[in-house]
Amino acid sequence: MGSALLSQWVEGPEAITVVDPAGSDVPDGVTLVTDRAAIADRNFDLIVAAVKPQLIDDVLPDYAAHLAPEGYVLSIAAGYSASRLSKVMGNAPVIRTMPNLPAAIGRGVSGICPGPLATAAHTEHAEDFMRRAGTTITVDSEEKLDRVTAVAGSGPGYVFEIARAYAEAAMAQGFDEDEARKMVLGTIGGAVAMAGEPGAPSLEELRNSVTSKGGTTAAGLAALNGDGGLTTRLHDTLQAAYERAVELR
Ligand SMILES: NC(=O)C1=CN([C@@H]2O[C@H](COP(=O)(O)OP(=O)(O)OC[C@H]3O[C@@H](n4cnc5c(N)ncnc54)[C@H](OP(=O)(O)O)[C@@H]3O)[C@@H](O)[C@H]2O)C=CC1
Ligand SMILES: O=C(O)[C@@H]1CCC=N1
Known part of the structure; x- marks a missing residue:
């Protein structure tokens, strides 16, 4: 799913770095890192959590120190709650989104739910960012986002x-x-x-x-x-x- 979104996000102006230990293909213009040590001294305005929900507890804590002071975490993981992710990321602002696979051709439907500490500016950014991959629907509870997952995500x-x-x-x-x-x-x-x-x-x-x-x-x-x-x-x-x-x- 991360690759589907990346194929649309890469059209934008941001500098994007993907960390994937398996070293999968990334589009031209995207920096691929297979070892986190390569970004040891770098901070990011946005960290996208695109691993399986079952891996978040193991993988994400290593990235808490890489979030820029005004930045936020955008999670595409099904189910895994924003409050749990915020704690894992050192009390970072978190927004959950639930995209679906036609995002790969810009025809996705993405639910968006602001979580703990997310500001209006973070939410606006997440909405703009996800709109690049199709239409969005912002919901006011994670309960609702989990229902978006059932209807549109899957x-x-x-x-x-x-x-x-x-x-x-x-x-x-x-x-x-x-x-x-x-x-x-x-x-x-x-x-x-x-x-x-x-x-x-x-x-x-x-x-x-x-x-x-x-x-x-x-x-x-x-x-x-x-x-x-x-x-x-x-x-x-x-x-x-x-x-x-x-x-x-
Ligand atoms: N598939 C879908 O349609 C949708 C999926 N989602 C969510 O997207 C997330 C990914 O799901 P999906 O794309 O299906 O799963 P995939 O297994 O295809 O993608 C997960 C990716 O994370 C990589 N990965 C594994 N470990 C690490 C690590 N330590 N650091 C960085 N990358 C790592 C995997 O590499 P490797 O393959 O080598 O293990 C793989 O490329 C899940 O949280 C899911 O809930 C949300 C909406 C729709
Ligand atoms: O099957 C899953 O868990 C993921 C989330 C929604 C679609 N695929």
Whole structure:
């Protein structure tokens, strides 16, 4: 996820340093450091915590001394609370954000939640910074951010899985993989773009506009969600993701 954001942030004017012991590829213009000793005497206006939540306690304390006096920490980690991170970073100002993977093409959706000691200026900076990777929604509690995580952070995973299953079903109808992918992604992309047009009807109205009485869509929809099973499954999906975020706090 860090690389996805980096691909957009690199277009801006800031000098960016990535610390990655594995030495992964970084875009031109970004400084890669594999050993923290290389930045021993440097301070940063912003430190982005982009490791897995389970690694924060081990990794982040080493960076507390590298935060500039007016700086803040921006965490993209799921669940891990801002107050816990602030303590780990020597009582630093923290803002949590929850991006999602289409940030890689500037089409992400990022929740933002100011944490302990974050000033209005920090929040404004975080909003501007995350807007470079797509749209943002600022929420006033971490509880809400963990729900953004369930809906949007993990969301591309659900969408890719739904598209994969849809394509698999298309292949069972006799199409090859390329044909199935073209039809499924074209259909999803076209429908989503139509629903996103300014002044578009509600999602329910749009669904109804495809559904001729006694026709093929009605037959398909009855099988898809006639018993409400899909709706229940999606409620369960978001709840499970939210509960996992709570476990990671
Ligand atoms: N994936 C997603 O769609 C989203 C992820 N997130 C959050 O982003 C964070 C990263 O997740 P994700 O990108 O999926 O995980 P990845 O494992 O792909 O990325 C984590 C990166 O951190 C590197 N790393 C490991 N140890 C260190 C260290 N000591 N110092 C610096 N870098 C280190 C890893 O290197 P190596 O691979 O060599 O171990 C890896 O490149 C998580 O906190 C997650 O909750 C948030 C929103 C969406
Ligand atoms: O699966 C995860 O934990 C991360 C956070 C949201 C998306 N991916």
